[in-house]
Amino acid sequence: MADLLLKPFGNHGKVHQITPASAGWRYVGFSLFRLRAGDVVGEATGDNEVILVMVEGKAHLTGAGQDWGELGDRMDVFEKTPPHSLYLPNGTEWQAEATTDCTIAVCAAPGRGGHQARRIGPEGITLTERGKGTNTRYINNIAMEAEDYCDSLLVTEVFTPAGHWSSYPSHRHDEDDFPRITYLEETYYHRLNPAQGFGIQRVYTEDGTLDETMAISDGDVVLVPRGHHPCGAPYGFEMYYLNVMAGPRRNWRFQADPAVQWIMDRDA
Numbered sequence: 001m002a003d004l005l006l007k008p009f010g011n012h013g014k015v016h017q018i019t020p021a022s023a024g025w026r027y028v029g030f031s032l033f034r035l036r037a038g039d040v041v042g043e044a045t046g047d048n049e050v051i052l053v054m055v056e057g058k059a060h061l062t063g064a065g066q067d068w069g070e071l072g073d074r075m076d077v078f079e080k081t082p083p084h085s086l087y088l089p090n091g092t093e094w095q096a097e098a099t100t101d102c103t104i105a106v107c108a109a110p111g112r113g114g115h116q117a118r119r120i121g122p123e124g125i126t127l128t129e130r131g132k133g134t135n136t137r138y139i140n141n142i143a144m145e146a147e148d149y150c151d152s153l154l155v156t157e158v159f160t161p162a163g164h165w166s167s168y169p170s171h172r173h174d175e176d177d178f179p180r181i182t183y184l185e186e187t188y189y190h191r192l193n194p195a196q197g198f199g200i201q202r203v204y205t206e207d208g209t210l211d212e213t214m215a216i217s218d219g220d221v222v223l224v225p226r227g228h229h230p231c232g233a234p235y236g237f238e239m240y241y242l243n244v245m246a247g248p249r250r251n252w253r254f255q256a257d258p259a260v261q262w263i264m265d266r267d268a
Contacts, residue, residue, distance in 0.1 A: 003223075004203055004212055004214065004222055004223045004224075004225075005212075005214040005216070005220060005221075005222055005223075006018065006220065006221040006222070006223065007217070007219075007220055008032070008034075008219045008220070010034075011034060012034055012035075012036065013033065013034065013035070013039075013041075014031060014032070014033050014041070015032050015033070015034050015219070016030065016031055016032040016189070016221050017031045018030045018031065018187060018221065018223070023185070023223050023225070024225065025185045025225055026185070027109050027110060027152065027185050027246040027247055027248075028108070028109055028185040028186065028187055028244055028245065028246045029048060029106075029107075029108030029109065030105070030106065030107060030108065030187045030189065030221065030244050031105075031106040031108075032055075032103065032104070032105050032106070032189065032221075033096070033103070033104045033106070034102075034103050035057075035059070035096070035098035035101065035102050035103075035104065036098060036101050037098050037099060037100050037101055038097070038098060039097070039098045040095065040096070040097045040098075041095070041096055041104075042093065042094055042095030042096065043093070043094060043106070044092070044093045045088055045089070045090050045091065045092050045093070045094070045108070045111070046090065046091075047090050047091075047110060047111065048090055048108040048109060048110060048111055049087070049088065049089050049090050049108070049109060049110070049111030049115070049150055049151055049152060049153060050087070050088045050094070050106055050107065050108050050111075051085050051086070051087050051088075051106075051107040051120065051142065051143060051150070051153055051155050052085060052086045052088070052094065052096070052104055052105070052106055052107075053083050053085045053104070053105040053107060053142065053155065053157075053242060054071050054072035054074070054083055054084045054085065054102065054103075054104060055074075055077055055083065055102075055103040055104065055105050055189075055191075055242065056072075056074060056075060056076060056077050056101075056102055056103040057072055057074075057075060057098065057100045057101050057102025057103060058070055058071065058072035058073065058098070058099045058100045058102055059071060059072060059096040059097060059098045059099055059100075059102050059104060060096070060097045060099055061086055061094065061095070061096050062094065062095045063086060063088045063092060063093065063094035063095070063117060064088050064089065064092040064093075064094070064116075064117035065092070066117060068086055068119060070099055071084040071085075071086060071119070072084045072100075072102060073122070075100070077103075077191055077240050078159070078191075078193045078238065078240065080127055080138065080140075080159055081122065081127075082121045082122035082123075082125035082126070082127070082140050083121060083122065083125070083140065083142065083157065084119070084120075084121060084122055085119070085120040085121055085142050085143075085155075086117070086118075086119055086120065087115065087117060087118050087119075087120055087143070087149050087150065088117050089111050089113055089114075089115055089116065089117060089151075090110075090111030090112070090113060091111075091113065092117065105189060105242055107153055107155050107242075107244040108153075108244075109150075109151075109152035109153045109244075109246030110151070110152050110246070111151050111152065112151045112152075113151075114151045115149060115150060115151060118149065120142055120143060120147075120149060121140075121142065125140050125141065125142065126140075127139070127140055127159075128140075128141070131166075131168075131267075132267050134163060134164045134165060135164065135165050135166075135168055135169070135263075135267070136161065136164060137158055137159060137160045137161070137164060137166045138158070138159040138161075139156060139157070139158055139159075140156065140157040140158075140159075141156050142155040142156055142157065143155045143156075144156055144252065145250065145251055145252055150250065151250070152246045152247075152250055153244065153245075153246055153250075154184065154243075154244070154245040154246065154250065154252060155242070155243065155244055155245075156242075156243050157240065157241070157242050157243075158240070158241050158243065159238065159239075159240050160231070160232075160233045160238065160239040160240075160241075161233065161238055162233055162234070162235055162236055162237055162238045163233065163234065163235040163236075164232070164233055165230060165231070165232045165233075166230070166231050166232070166233070166239065166241075167229050167230050167231055168230040168231075168232075168260075169230075169256055169257065169260035169261070169263045169264050170202075170204075170228035170229070170230045170256065170257040170259075170260050171228060171229075171254040171255060171256050171257065172205075172226065172227050172228050172229075172254060172255055172257070173186075173245075173247075173252065173253065173254040173255075174225075174226035174227060175255075176247070176248055176249075178249060178251055178253060179251075179253055180253065180255070181253050181254060181255050182247055182249060182251045182252060182253045182254075183247040183248060184245040184246065184247040184252065185223075185224070185225060185245065185246060185247060186223075186224040186229070186243060186244065186245045187221055187222070187223060187224070187243070187244045188201065188221065188222040188224065188229075188231070188241045188242070188243060189220075189221050189241060189242040189244075190216045190217075190218070190219070190220050190221070190222065190231075190239065190240070190241045191218055191219065191239070191240040191241070192216070192217070192218040192233075192237050192238070192239055192240075193237065193238045193239075193240070194237065195218040196218075197218070197234065197236065197237030198215050198216060198217060198234065198237070199215075199216040199231055199232060199233050199234070199237065199239045200213065200214070200215060200216065200231060200232045200234075201213070201214050201216055201222050201229065201230070201231035201232075202214070202228070202229070202230055202231075203222070203223075203224055203227055203228070203229045204227050204228055205226060205227040205228070206227075206228075206257060206258070210225075210226065210227050216231070216239075228257050
């Protein structure tokens with residue numbers, strides 16, 4: 001099994017690159033670029049569809065034979081404003097020229113050519129509260145099931161206040177048995193505010209064959225191949241994460257850990 005906690009391998013250029021082969025799974029790819037103003041990067045999508053998410057900063061983007069202009073206006077991810085994103089189908093190419101220092105996430109999954117290239121947001125994306133008490137967190141849905149932009153990808157941002165839990169009560173989506181549950185691989189790209197802090201994420205199965213608890217630093221990526229995957233932000237440090245999910249069907253259905261089902265029932 002691949003290591004579940006991945007540190008950035010630099011602070012400039014491409015600092016993360018996760019492929020199905022490197023992760024030991026079948027669907028999700030994720031990479032991240034940290035660019036300085038004037039840097040130019042680009043890639044071919046190949047067999048994947050891609051969503052480019054402007055996590056921070058601004059860049060001039062071209063893709064799928066179109067000039068999309070300058071995208072991005074959120075200079076710090078913890079502004080919590082909706083991100084600018086760009087959807088590109090498989091069999092296309094893209095290029096980004098950083099007009100400010102910026103961070104660009106590349107979310108990838110198998111494409112079938114079922115959708116056209118398009119901008120996603122910031123229009124139509126509203127920061128939404130989810131959960132109760134210290135389980136409260138705030139969501140920017142970029143391309144979840146209700147947004148029919150993609151063949152495979154599910155992409156969302158989550159802001160977890162200091163001292164709160166997220167992706168909790170613990171749940172899993174690791175069986176292909178729709179509508180009861182769906183199989184979705186998942187990546188978490190984490191950020192922390194202040195950046196010198198830490199967070200916690202546990203990835204575990206009910207039978208204990210997988211049980212890892214990880215200390216998350218700013219900029220880390222966590223892989224969730226199966227099992228439950230709650231995370232927590234200590235008092236004093238708020239947490240952001242960008243989720244990428246994909247599987248054999250584009251539906252998000254999950255099952256709670258029986259140990260915490262009572263919390264979901266109480267808070268429903």
